[in-house]
Amino acid sequence: MLGQFDPEFTALMNETMQMxxxxxxxxxxxxxxxxxxSRSGLEAVLTGLxxxxxxxxxxxxxxxxxxxxELSERCGxxxxxxxxxxxxxxxxxxxIEAIDREKPSIVAIVHGETSTGRAQPLDAIGRACRNRDILLVVDAVATIGxxxxxxxxxxLDAVIGGTQKxxxxxxxxxxxxxxDRVERKLIRRKRIERGIRPEGYSDDGDPAAxxxxxxxxxxxxxxxxxxxRLNHHTEATAMLYGLREGLRLVLEEGLEARFTRHRLHERALVAGLEAMGLSRYGDDSCKMTVVTCVRIPAGIDGEAVRSQLLADFGIEIASSFGPLKGQIWRIGTMGYSCRKSNVLLGLAALEAVLPLHGAAINPGTAVKAALDRYAEAEGAAPDA
Amino acid sequence: MLGQFDPEFTALMNETMQMxxxxxxxxxxxxxxxxxxSRSGLEAVLTGLxxxxxxxxxxxxxxxxxxxxELSERCGxxxxxxxxxxxxxxxxxxxIEAIDREKPSIVAIVHGETSTGRAQPLDAIGRACRNRDILLVVDAVATIGxxxxxxxxxxLDAVIGGTQKxxxxxxxxxxxxxxDRVERKLIRRKRIERGIRPEGYSDDGDPAAxxxxxxxxxxxxxxxxxxxRLNHHTEATAMLYGLREGLRLVLEEGLEARFTRHRLHERALVAGLEAMGLSRYGDDSCKMTVVTCVRIPAGIDGEAVRSQLLADFGIEIASSFGPLKGQIWRIGTMGYSCRKSNVLLGLAALEAVLPLHGAAINPGTAVKAALDRYAEAEGAAPDA
Known part of the structure; x- marks a missing residue:
């Protein structure tokens, strides 16, 4: 552990900012x-703006x-x-039509909505906001990296990422x-904390602002x-070490290589699920590569399947929220866990477990389909 | 890493609560x-209340x-x-007089004020608040453990602790x-988050509340x-492992043994500083055992001394804030770092460095004085 104002530590802070x-x-x-x-990042940006x-x-x-x-409402x-x-x-x-109708000063939108597994294209919305001098805040918690x-x-004027995705x-x-568009608005609302105010500071700003x-x-x-280095909180030292190391690995792999890897394993997973005869949920044209939503077959207890996968195989897949609760499973292929062995193990386990819960699936097909997809990607002919 | 709803992980959460x-x-x-x-804990309690x-x-x-x-003001x-x-x-x-004059509904007070190294006795204030049905919120960030x-x-109705002290x-x-006094007030202000509201939920509460x-x-x-286990944020898994292990060690040592240890090393440190001829800052009758404030000798550049201690000895001592900036050093003896070797190394380093910066101190006395104090505590006669 280093002290927060130790020059060795502040150098790590600066390196992390650049990464x-x-x-x-x-x-x-x-x-x-x-x-x-993650939601603390969303709240920090919205509370500031x-x-x-x-x-x-x-x-x-x-x-x-x-x-x-919800966060915006709580900010008033x-x-x-x-x-x-x-x-x-x-x-x-x-x-854009809604922007022109409602004339907001801020637009806040999710990039990758993990609850449904869909990704919103943002470039046209970003341009439209910039042209109208509206601030665009983007939740990229599930997509960053x-x-x-x-x-x-x-x-995009402000973007919030997540670490554990x-x-x-x-x-x-x-x-x-x-x-700096965001910073300008923040600075208008600045107020120096009691107890560390410099000599002669007077807080005559609008208290509502x-x-x-x-x-x-x-x-x-x-x-x-x-x-x-104005004293505020004490930086979370160990977490910063983790973030810095994670970013180092992400940038060492390279962002483009990383995106390609996520697409590759998603396609293999999807091929396996399709071969098994499971239906996927949602519109494919905006599907996130890092999460795949599967419809729980009719009559199957989705939670019992999830529990057995976790207890017997150590594999965790997710359910979803609100109207999708009990309707879909969500299978993540994110970061370190997004790899061939996990895709194949996940498919094999699902194929083994589903019939035990009464689901009719095509046996013996899923892993083969995924392997074929990997072989295709390697430029080899699929195993005949 | 475990998933936040993995039964193994929720069991760790429950264990941590009990500890x-x-x-x-x-x-x-x-x-x-x-x-x-730490200040997020203060803000969470005050924002809720x-x-x-x-x-x-x-x-x-x-x-x-x-x-x-400041935090209370920002809450309105x-x-x-x-x-x-x-x-x-x-x-x-x-x-208590101020309470009776001002009739607040909440009193918020620091227990151990690390900026000055003083601890506020709280039992009479606690009783007075309870008798008057006032909520008492205590910042025990620097003292807990x-x-x-x-x-x-x-x-005390709500207490906030810190981890890194x-x-x-x-x-x-x-x-x-x-x-439950605090909980009752919180519940009156409860509002279920959009997106996870149950069927039929209507949010007809007072929006100001x-x-x-x-x-x-x-x-x-x-x-x-x-x-x-209502979904909110994703628990900070690695941090929770750290907190749980830290608490396990604290409780294994025992709270009373721990308080005694902090007193012992503080007394040895103080004996060494006094022998060196340094003055301490503040009223001894309310001194915190876990931090010791020393007046920077007249004409000495306190920051230069701190920097050399860190750079050449790997020892970090702190300065202070506001009116005390440049006036005092603060030497922590907290938790794992509160041990004989650190007290002796700290004294030896300070004794070696101070003359290089022009401070007149009594050489060759500090470590001896601390060792004598340790010997006394062990029940042996001090080295004659």
Missing amino acids: LRDLFRTSNRWAYPIDGT IEPGDRVLVPIFGRFGYLLA ADVVTIETTWGSVFDPAEV GMPVETDAWM CLSVPSGMAPITYN FIRSNYFDLTQLQDYWSPR | LRDLFRTSNRWAYPIDGT IEPGDRVLVPIFGRFGYLLA ADVVTIETTWGSVFDPAEV GMPVETDAWM CLSVPSGMAPITYN FIRSNYFDLTQLQDYWSPR
Whole structure:
């Protein structure tokens, strides 16, 4: 353990910031982790940006869209939501139409909605927001490091990533990045904390405007993450070591190679599930590569299957939320766990367990189908 | 890494709760960590308890009292502060008088103020608050596990601990406990999150009353930490392993043995500093055992001494904040680091470094004085 102001430690903080810029594909000055789990990053950005009464548009296509609306409401926003059928995403034109109708000052949207396994294309929405001087906040918790997230190219103003999804870093930090458009709004709401105010500081700002959270006050956090090193919290040392090492591995593999790897194993998994005769859920044209949603066959107890997979095979697959509870399983292929052996073991286990729970599947086909897909990818002819 | 709903992991969560109850010396149902650094625990409790306009009394005797006032203000409280000379603490009667004058609904106070190294006696204040049906919130970040914190016996309604001080667990979690008086107020402000609301749920509560943070919403967190396991954030798995192991070691040593150990090494350190001829800062009658404040000798560059201790000896001592910046050093003897070898090495290094920076000290005396104190404690006659 190093002390938070030990020069060795602050050097690690700076290295981590640079690696986060590379991860988010941005030249933003600000890219650092919030010391909390993923939703702490969402709350930090929204709490910093939303003044009570600000109009925030949240397009919803799954559970985590609701979370953005919820967080915005708690910040006192005038929240407007639009919703599209779960299992699909928005045509960007629909979102832009809603923007022009509702005239929000902020749009908050999920990139990869893990609850439904769908990814929202963001480039046209980003351009539209920029043209209208609206701030666009993006929840990329489930996609960062597994699928392309182009902060600068897509004109995203603030992006929040997650650690325990595609970065394979333990849960407990939320990497964020934001640009100078965001920073300008934050700075207007800045207020120096009692107890560390410099001589002569007078707090004559609008009390309604200042940021309502101290822990999530990005104006203080950026002072802490800058050469000023203004004392705020005590950085979560061990978590930072984990994040830095995880980012190092991600960048060593290379983002493009990583995205390709996630696509490869997703395709093998999908081939196996299809061969088994399972139906998938949702619109394929916007499917996330890092999670695959499978319809639970009629009459099967999805929870009993999940429990047996965990207890007997040490394999954990997820259920989902709200209207999808009991309807689908979600199989993650994220980060370190996204590998051939896991795909093959997962398919073999599922094929073995499903008939025990009364599901009629095509036996002896899933692993073969996945192996064929791997062979194809290696440019070899499938095993005849 | 285990999944957050893996029965093996939820069993670890339950074990950790029981160990936290033992640590806080409470029979409270609720004792669990907030996933953030220490001040996240303070903010979670205050955000949950303070409704806009609630009158909160904060007695201040150092920097972290200011933080409690700051956090309460950001929650929209009507904050009243009283302040006593830094380096001392309040006579409990002064606080009780202020309570009767100001009639707050909540009192928030620091137990061990690390910025000045003083500990506030809390039992009389606790009793007074209970008699008047006022909620008492205590920041025990710096004392928990190092000095007695008697949640139930002192009638403290909510207590927040820290990990990286006397527990020697990495920064990044904030253990809290609170009783049913606190829970009743929280429940009045409860609101189920959009996206996981059960069929038929209607949110007809007072929008001004609901808890403004989602991440710090204790009503959701206690549902997550209870057998209901309502999905909220994804628990910080690796941090929880660290907290559980740290608590196991603390309880294995035993709280009383631990407090005695902290007193022993503090006394040896103080004997060494006195022999060297350094003055200490503050009122001895309320000195924390886990941190010792030393006046920087006149004309000495305190930061240069600190830097050399760190660079050449790998020993980190702290400066302080606000009016004490440049005036004192703070030497921690906390948790794992509170041991004979560290006390002796610290004294030897300080004795070697101070003359290089121009300080006149009594050479060759500090380590001897500390060793004598250790010998006394072992019941042997001091080395003649």
